[in-house]
Amino acid sequence: xxxxxxxxxxxxxxxxxxxxxxxxxxxxxxxxxxxxxxxxxxxxxxxxxxxxxxxxxxxxxxxxxxxxxxxxxxxxxxxxxxxxxxxxxxxxxxxxxxxxxxxxxxxxxxxxxxxxxxxxxxxxxxxxxxxxxxxxxxxxxxxxxxxxxxxxxxxxxxxxxxxxxxxxxxxxxxxxxxxxxxxxxxxxxxxxxxxxxxxxxxxxxxxxxxxxxxxxxxxxxxxxxxxxxxxxxxxxxxxxxxxxxxxxxxxxxxxxxxxxxxxxxxxxxxxxxxxxxxxxxxxxxxxxxxx
Amino acid sequence: xxxxxxxxxxxxxxxxxxxxxxxxxxxxxxxxxxxxxxxxxxxxxxxxxxxxxxxxxxxxxxxxxxxxxxxxxxxxxxxxxxxxxxxxxxxxxxxxxxxxxxxxxxxxxxxxxxxxxxxxxxxxxxxxxxxxxxxxxxxxxxxxxxxxxxxxxxxxxxxxxxxxxxxxxxxxxxxxxxxxxxxxxxxxxxxxxxxxxxxxxxxxxxxxxxxxxxxxxxxxxxxxxxxxxxxxxxxxxxxxxxxxxxxxxxxxxxxxxxxxxxxxxxxxxxxxxxxxxxxxxxxxxxxxxxxxxxxxxxxxx
Numbered sequence: 001x002x003x004x005x006x007x008x009x010x011x012x013x014x015x016x017x018x019x020x021x022x023x024x025x026x027x028x029x030x031x032x033x034x035x036x037x038x039x040x041x042x043x044x045x046x047x048x049x050x051x052x053x054x055x056x057x058x059x060x061x062x063x064x065x066x067x068x069x070x071x072x073x074x075x076x077x078x079x080x081x082x083x084x085x086x087x088x089x090x091x092x093x094x095x096x097x098x099x100x101x102x103x104x105x106x107x108x109x110x111x112x113x114x115x116x117x118x119x120x121x122x123x124x125x126x127x128x129x130x131x132x133x134x135x136x137x138x139x140x141x142x143x144x145x146x147x148x149x150x151x152x153x154x155x156x157x158x159x160x161x162x163x164x165x166x167x168x169x170x171x172x173x174x175x176x177x178x179x180x181x182x183x184x185x186x187x188x189x190x191x192x193x194x195x196x197x198x199x200x201x202x203x204x205x206x207x208x209x210x211x212x213x214x215x216x217x218x219x220x221x222x223x224x225x226x227x228x229x230x231x232x233x234x235x236x237x238x239x240x241x242x243x244x245x246x247x248x249x250x251x252x253x254x255x256x257x258x259x260x261x262x263x264x265x266x267x268x269x270x271x272x273x274x275x276x277x278x279x280x281x282x283x284x285x286x287x288x289x290x291x
Numbered sequence: 292x293x294x295x296x297x298x299x300x301x302x303x304x305x306x307x308x309x310x311x312x313x314x315x316x317x318x319x320x321x322x323x324x325x326x327x328x329x330x331x332x333x334x335x336x337x338x339x340x341x342x343x344x345x346x347x348x349x350x351x352x353x354x355x356x357x358x359x360x361x362x363x364x365x366x367x368x369x370x371x372x373x374x375x376x377x378x379x380x381x382x383x384x385x386x387x388x389x390x391x392x393x394x395x396x397x398x399x400x401x402x403x404x405x406x407x408x409x410x411x412x413x414x415x416x417x418x419x420x421x422x423x424x425x426x427x428x429x430x431x432x433x434x435x436x437x438x439x440x441x442x443x444x445x446x447x448x449x450x451x452x453x454x455x456x457x458x459x460x461x462x463x464x465x466x467x468x469x470x471x472x473x474x475x476x477x478x479x480x481x482x483x484x485x486x487x488x489x490x491x492x493x494x495x496x497x498x499x500x501x502x503x504x505x506x507x508x509x510x511x512x513x514x515x516x517x518x519x520x521x522x523x524x525x526x527x528x529x530x531x532x533x534x535x536x537x538x539x540x541x542x543x544x545x546x547x548x549x550x551x552x553x554x555x556x557x558x559x560x561x562x563x564x565x566x567x568x569x570x571x572x573x574x575x576x577x578x579x580x581x582x583x584x585x586x587x588x589x590x591x592x
Contacts, residue, residue: 033404136325144320242412263411286478289516
């Protein structure tokens with residue numbers, strides 16, 4: 001029996017027998033984290049270290065000059081970088097808020113209300129989990145164009161709101177709420193909207209946090225809407241601006257520091273949000289299974 | 292009777308209130324584009340003249356005339372997907388399993404580290420990869436390998452037809468610990484502990500048997516979710532070759548996979564009908580592969 005307890009999955013404390021797992025994990029994660037460390041290091045390098053031969057991995061005399069240049073120099077366009085950053089923040093904020101709202105509402109209905117086409121919607125959504133959006137870039141563009149969302153700020157937001165994964169995760173989570181609770185609230189005269197707001201939302205907070213992370217990553221990292229739907233430079237986002245920095249980057253040594261600084265600005269918000277939400281994500285994902 | 296009718300109509304309307312925003316955006320930007328893609332795949336459409344119906348010609352051309360597709364795109368897609376898909380999936384499972392063997396506090400830190408390359412946009416990561424794989428002597432990888440004496444002349448990594456595919460695979464594996472990885476980790480942590488104890492009493496005597504007979508069967512739904520996400524992610528990730536080499540088509544089509552072929556016909560040659568036919572093939576392939584995963588992991592009851 002002792003061997004079972006020593007090897008337990010999800011152990012509560014550190015034990016000598018876990019040493020081998022730590023050995024694997026620490027060396028693997030040290031390897032995995034290399035590009036991220038490199039990104040940090042590169043963004044802090046002064047210009048002479050970027051040109052150094054042979055190149056060094058770590059920065060020696062860190063400086064914030066690259067960030068300063070990124071904010072002040074408009075090398076590619078005449079539009080200041082802060083404009084793209086502002087667009088990204090507004091777009092991402094709106095997508096996260098709207099997308100979790102519509103997913104939560106639909107997830108509640110799909111799990112607890114009865115209506116025609118309920119089964120169909122769930123099944124179509126399961127199929128949509130396998131949807132490769134890159135395959136329909138072109139027809140999607142036609143739809144966006146016909147509705148009049150090209151060169152329109154809403155064109156960043158509305159086309160990406162429906163997230164099949166989001167609806168799926170939230171629906172699985174709402175399933176955990178016993179029907180009796182909903183029924184008794186209904187008998188007490190609560191409307192569906194009150195039930196949704198007072199009972200369902202508080203319980204599905206972890207799932208909503210998870211979906212908001214996924215929506216955040218999808219929106220913040222999205223270059224497609226700027227590239228395809230927006231012709232006006234001023235409407236484009238920071239992620240798109242990044243792609244202009246990486247063009248021919250191998251031969252633009254001086255630009256590498258600035259590009260790394262921009263990449264860091266792309267990366268850090270993802271990191272911070274995940275740190276705050278990690279345990280909720282794991283909670284939600286426990287219910288993520290497709291049965 | 293009238294009362295009942297009224298009640299059911301009311302019920303429908305109330306449900307509709309909750310589902311309409313999702314259904315509307317879902318239909319407009321997922322369902323309709325798929326239908327339009329299917330329709331366009333039977334037409335010749337150059338975006339200037341209206342689409343002209345040509346039947347199955349696009350599909351016939353794809354299978355019989357398109358040398359680039361047969362010689363490069365298909366084998367490349369096959370190679371890339373076969374390594375990145377199952378490879379990334381197995382790697383995710385293995386890392387999740389290792390993480391499940393250690394206590395929560397250190398697990399959180401290591402999960403964050405392993406997940407962090409996957410949460411970052413491909414475009415931000417490409418800043419790192421382009422510099423590392425830079426083609427002159429001062430490129431990081433070139434300089435490192437020359438320092439060790441493994442190579443004597445710098446290699447144009449991302450422009451080289453020999454190396455581009457391998458670089459694409461390595462880079463994609465690096466950030467394939469995505470949502471499926473998190474799902475499998477969560478599934479693993481929620482396996483009932485008593486099952487393990489019962490298993491050992493029933494004669495399981497090593498950890499491999501434990502994984503095979505207890506862990507995997509108890510987390511099949513998460514295994515399936517992870518597998519579907521791996522399939523979709525793999526086909527979605529193909530853009531990386533164009534990002535790395537900076538051109539579509541990629542040098543000598545070395546990194547050309549199916550999504551690049553679609554973009555090539557759609558946005559460079561403006562042959563929307565043909566591009567749509569390739570899209571439909573892609574959607575069908577992804578659907579088929581996901582169905583195979585279903586067969587493997589669906590709960591049989």
